[in-house]
Amino acid sequence: MKIAGRLQEISVLQSLLQKDGSEFLAVYGRRRIGKTYLVRQVYSANLIFECSGLHQKEFSQQLENFWLTLTEVDKKPKPMPKTWLQAFAQLKTYLNELGPKKKVVFLDEISWFETPRSGFLAALDNFWNQYCSKRSDIILVICGSAASWIINKVINDRGGLHNRITKHIQLMPFTLAETRDFLTMQRVKLTPKDIAQLYMCVGGIPFYLKDVQPGQSIPQILDALFFESQALLRNEFSNLYAALFKNSRAHELIVKALATKNKGLTRNEIVEATSLKSGGGLSVLLNELIQCGFVKQIFPIKKSKDDALFRLVDEYTLYYFKFLQNNKTNTSWLYLSNKQAYKVWSGFAFENLCFKHVAQIKKALGISGIISNEYSWTLKGEAQIDLLVDRDDNCINLLELKYYDGLYEMTKGYAAQLQEKVRVFKQNTRTKKNVFVTLLTVFGAKRNEHYLSSITNELTIDDLFQ
Template sequence: MFFNMKVAGRIDEIQILNSLLESENSEFLAVYGRRRIGKTYLIRQVYEKHIIFDSSGLHEKNIDQQLENFWLDISRATKSNTLQPQTWLQAFSLLKAYIDTLKSKQKKVIFLDEISWFETPRSGFLAALDNFWNMYCSKRTDIVLVICGSAASWIINKVINNRGGLHNRITKQILLRPFDLKETKAFLEMNHVKLVLKDIIQLYMCVGGVPFYLKDIVPGKSVGQILDTLFFNKNATLKNEFENLYASLFKNSHLHELVVKALASKSKGLTRNEILEATKMSSGGGFTNILNELTACGFVTQVFPINKKKEESLYRLVDEFTLFYFKFFGNSDYTGSNFTNKPSFKSWSGYAFENLCLKHVFQIKKTLGIQGIISRDYSWISPDSTAQVDMVIDRDDNVINLLEAKYYQTEYEMTQQYAEQLERRKHIFINATKTKKNVFTTMISIHGVKANAYYLSTVSNQITAVDLFV
């Protein structure tokens, strides 16, 4: 139906959007995700022929300006002039009157973008939205009401988990995440950028799968040249992105920046108390909300070590752009053309690759043939802190995989010392956890590991770059 769409990946999300058009009832969809992730683009591409009205909130504008903007959008849609509404109830009444003039029986999409910006203090916007859905849309069968925004925590708290009239009214929700590697490759190729898998992985480690960060990449450039264009040149595309990124998503964003800066300094993550100590912030609901917002938007993930209390869980910064920014941006010693050869990049890339693997656990399980087996993923540190496994897949088929990520530019050749280190770690894990399951060491690398005697005696299976793109 939508063969003219220019969209890379997003297969599951497109299926959800299409299913709402085929529903026998009106639908209320919430789409949220971080800035620059392509939410608005996706909705407009899929619903291009079905949107009968769309309007976007204005950043940091008052109720009068929001109402005027909404009214102007209605005037454009209806091609007629009406009195400007003074309240949100009046504004939605105008929208109802417009919809009532449409005779088509096909689904009609109403798209409200940057939804959180409409809600100014004491504006009554949410109450009017509640009334519009409950007293009008839900009584029809031909409406798809789509709300969208980058302030993920606002949508979750104010709409999805609303305890008032909007409680349980959302019929479908989509958290739009960054592209995975396969989608990133498809997006680049759609824009005629063809890179080998190793270079796509290296680029992903620096900027992640955010479409906006990838869209202006010019074909025929090396990764170094691309990074110069994005970060290091005089007019670099992402030169001011960090300052805008968090400010556009969160109130009091300087506090969120304090937290991610603290997390950037410790690759393995920090506990809640360690973050409080590093930032000098006070504990309480406000701090909890900051952690929840960073997690909801995908900047931070919470890792639960096995057999430890919840308060000992680690918060780990997983946003590639933020990690790259704190490590390399603003340092005059670096350019994209030369920094990949520096020792600091090589040490950083090991962690960045490990981070990438954590985000592609589904692809890892699929390659191992265990995607249909119930499993738990966690990190593990020995009681005496002498051994650590950053990713454990604990399976219900009596197997545990201890994953070891190794970032290496060529085929890796295992040494006797490294093999002994992996074997020692496995034995410490078995003895400390007292597991009766089979414990296998699984290597993840770009070009694979050479099958020498040390590899064959230590590693049970391996994942290569190709496997991460499935």
């Protein structure tokens, strides 16, 4: 089994093989995240039937695809089914002829099977409820990139599939540590800073990382991914959202609007920027983007829910809107990286990197076991805090994030600004908690008098790899 990271997910999948009864498992996550690969690798010895839905194909083609796939593993002649109930009946006949060991039935891209008035979900429910659940040897796995579809139509369904799922796994992008392990498996050796820089451009998406070649520098890697004539990610955006959402135009309008404001937009600001109607429909769109990992909702401390910011955190989408969309002059990463716009973007991308690795930050600070919430905080015209960890042990870590190429040196002027920021924060939030200023840099900081007068804790980019 050749898998980087995913230790928790592997443990869950393997544990189902030891259960006495049958299991109904849903695996979901965004496009290119490695869902199919994970299921195939862990269940390779038990996978007896696998079929994937066809993108944007009608009922007859979906049914024929299922039947043809079944005939590949079950050689006995069988007529082409006319309904999904008949198709699953043929699958039952095949399963009845197999031995007693655990058998995995894997239906991939599950949302594509469900065409209008096809009866697929009703037949799937019947297959599970009237057949699999009465046995002890079946693991029924459904998988798909349309995370919101699986959540709404299966996991939270109030109809026939209500409470049928016995286990579900949301597969998220690799962490920095998992990205390092994935690259190491490919014999790619990069420094922590280089791995972070690559991550800031493409995120922890296995498909985006799989073609990185040993011996390449970051400029060579990013040119191959973005700027060469056959670059893997040159046209990825046109497929990314369309493959996840049936009506993806509204989702694209939202992420395009969010890409214009680094810190994020409130719900009202999204409505103003996109002309989409506020209401339940917008809530669904935002929840779908959050569930798929493209957007993060950040609640400002000591403010109302209406002040919550929706922030675009998908690395590839941010990179696309900043440097690839309507690109006419950026022909290489080296050319691009010398521009001021790239340096500004790098600081913001580093903030996103830290937001996604709060668990690692807490571990490095020795507070993993303490319940906490993460916020941002802004007082217009006076102060702004990129990330703070509000802890249940009467403490707050106020993080200063500095993406700096070399040792960071605190100046007298910035130390004074930092102390004023803490004062304004305490005064306006009226917090009684201890406030610790935590500096997180790439290579560390010089411990001069200004550092010593301002900083309580110091972390480096290495700590994000824990």
